[in-house]
Structures are given as C-alpha cells and as structure tokens.
Amino acid sequence: MTNFQEDLLTWYQKNKRPLLFRQDANAYKIWISEIMAQQTRIEAMLPYFERFIEKVPDIPTLATIADEQLNKLWQGLGYYSRARNLKKCAQVCMEKYDGQLPKTKAELEQLPGIGPYTAGAIASIAYHEPVSAIDGNVLRVFSRLYDIHADIKKSAGKKQVSAKVDESLPDGQHISDYNQALMELGALVCIPKKPRCEQCPIRSYCQTEDPSQLPVMSKPKPRRVEHKHLYIWVYQNKLRIVKRKEKGLLYGLYGFDEEKPDRYYKEIPLKPYTHIFSHVEWHMEASLVFVDREDENFHTLAEIDAMYAIPSAFTPFLKQVQSDFMF
DNA sequence: AAGGCGGGGTG
DNA sequence: CACCCAGCCTT
Numbered sequence: 156m157t158n159f160q161e162d163l164l165t166w167y168q169k170n171k172r173p174l175l176f177r178q179d180a181n182a183y184k185i186w187i188s189e190i191m192a193q194q195t196r197i198e199a200m201l202p203y204f205e206r207f208i209e210k211v212p213d214i215p216t217l218a219t220i221a222d223e224q225l226n227k228l229w230q231g232l233g234y235y236s237r238a239r240n241l242k243k244c245a246q247v248c249m250e251k252y253d254g255q256l257p258k259t260k261a262e263l264e265q266l267p268g269i270g271p272y273t274a275g276a277i278a279s280i281a282y283h284e285p286v287s288a289i290d291g292n293v294l295r296v297f298s299r300l301y302d303i304h305a306d307i308k309k310s311a312g313k314k315q316v317s318a319k320v321d322e323s324l325p326d327g328q329h330i331s332d333y334n335q336a337l338m339e340l341g342a343l344v345c346i347p348k349k350p351r352c353e354q355c356p357i358r359s360y361c362q363t364e365d366p367s368q369l370p371v372m373s374k375p376k377p378r379r380v381e382h383k384h385l386y387i388w389v390y391q392n393k394l395r396i397v398k399r400k401e402k403g404l405l406y407g408l409y410g411f412d413e414e415k416p417d418r419y420y421k422e423i424p425l426k427p428y429t430h431i432f433s434h435v436e437w438h439m440e441a442s443l444v445f446v447d448r449e450d451e452n453f454h455t456l457a458e459i460d461a462m463y464a465i466p467s468a469f470t471p472f473l474k475q476v477q478s479d480f481m482f
Numbered sequence: 483a484a485g486g487c488g489g490g491g492t493g
Numbered sequence: 494c495a496c497c498c499a500g501c502c503t504t
Contacts, residue, residue: 236502
C-alpha cells in the first residue's frame, strides 16, 4: 500500500456513507445497484433498490419477469433501457453462465447494459479483481489530482485520466474499498463546484492550483424544443392511456393520446406543463375530453397506479386529474 | 465522434 | 435558470 492509498482508505473508513446496498452485499445486489446508479444520484435510487430487491430477489426471477412489472418497478427512475437490459442480461446469465453473473471484468463488459465502469465496479467490488471502476467522480478527482486539462467528455481525455487511475490501483485485497473510496471522495469532498479541499485526505498529493477549473468538459448541445397537446379521453371514472410504441423516448411506457376522439361532448383544459429531458423539452398543453364509450385502454386512477408505468413527464397531469376532479 | 436516452437535486 | 449525477448504446 502506498501512502496515497493509505490516506484515502483511512479517510474512507471513517467518512463513508452507510449505503444499504453495501450491507450483506452479493454480486446480484451490487449489479442491480450499479445499474440503478448510472447517471443517477445515490439517494434517488435507494428506494427503488430496496423495492426491486424485494420483488426481484435473484437472477431467475429477473430473467422471467413480465415487462409491465419491470417497467412499473423502474417508473420515474429514467433511462428505461437499463431495465430492459437488466432482464436481457439475466437471460444471458441463465443461458450461458449457469444462472450467475460472470466473474471477470472482460466477461461482464460483454453483457447488455454493462460498460467499462459497471463491469469494473462489479468485478472489483464483488469479486476483488484488481481493475478500475472509473465514473464521473473518479474522472473529476484524478483530473484535479494530476491537473489534467483535457476534455473528459472526449475519449482522448478520458483515456489520459484513466491511465493515471490504472497506475494507482492497489492489489485485490484493497481494490473494492479503493474504488469506492475514490467515488465517495468525489461525492462528498472533491465535488464539482466549490470542492471542500480543506477536508480532503489527499490534498497534499493534488497538483492542481485551481480545482474549480477542472475537469474540463465540453458543453452539451442546446436542447430541442417540442410542443405537444395531450388529449386525456375520459369515460366515467376512467382515463384512456396508450402504450408508447415508437421505438425511442419512453418506449414501452404509457402516455396519453395526442389526438382528439371522433366524438366527445365536453372538453376541459388542464394547466400546461413543460418537462425537461437532457436532450429535449416538451412544452405540453393538455385537456380532458369526455367521451360516451370506452375501449380496453380505459382505466381508473387506481388501476393505473397499480399496474401501468407512467413516466414523470406525464404525472403532473395525472395529479391534476386526481386533485381537481377526484376520479 | 456525436447524439439519444430521464429525472431530479442543488446553487 | 444551469449544471451534472457510481454511463451505455447506436449511428
């Protein structure tokens, strides 16, 4: 162990958050938690994780779960392809790996939804393989540590920083805590804005003069703007919801019609709402349109709540219906 | 290399 | 509002 590693690990033992998904951890729980944590704050995924493990405790269950139930468990968490890939991955594990996750970073990385970071995290945390797990936290910490000004959004910059991380790894006995300690440092101390350098256990190794300027990240493109009008068909105490068929955004989840019915006897406007995604803005108007007959797509609010995955983009309208009309 | 893909916490 | 999070996949 180098002094650097010792200082970091000592800090980690004292300051790490008591994350529930690290309690009696096994490879399955580590896998699920790492997928849920992709581009997602830890606190945001915790309740999802607890519920998911309860309902889907193992790989055989996951491999055969109904898509509707899976989407429902993922509702509101975002990046829904993660859930689809989770199930695909479980099926591959059943077919190729005797119902278990493979145990090396190289094999894990071949599975759907598991990239370099997640493969490294599972391999090092669950199986103590001495490999890196480089997420946004670690890129930030090491770009500052080595004062690297390359753009970490581009592959060259990521590669340059990653090389430094790989040089720094301890042996398998300490790799799990080491990788987690780097991420925890990034989450608690070496934070994006106003890093808490006075609290940093490795500040004496840090080469940057101005951590506020690092890491260098190219700006994302401005979002495109789309306008929609949703028509919520109402029959008695039921609403019509439709499964989103187009491959793409929110695929497989449920939304509202964007067409009026042929016949309706009343229309009531709802309050407009704008939903911001990373790459697009939906400026939505909506109205209730009352019809005099139903089809199989009409459901009560209770049924929708229990069985149908509605993305967050549409829930403000559901809430309006619930509070203003008490269906 | 660039763009698609969610949602929410924080300043 | 902007920023960015325990990223991955497709094009």
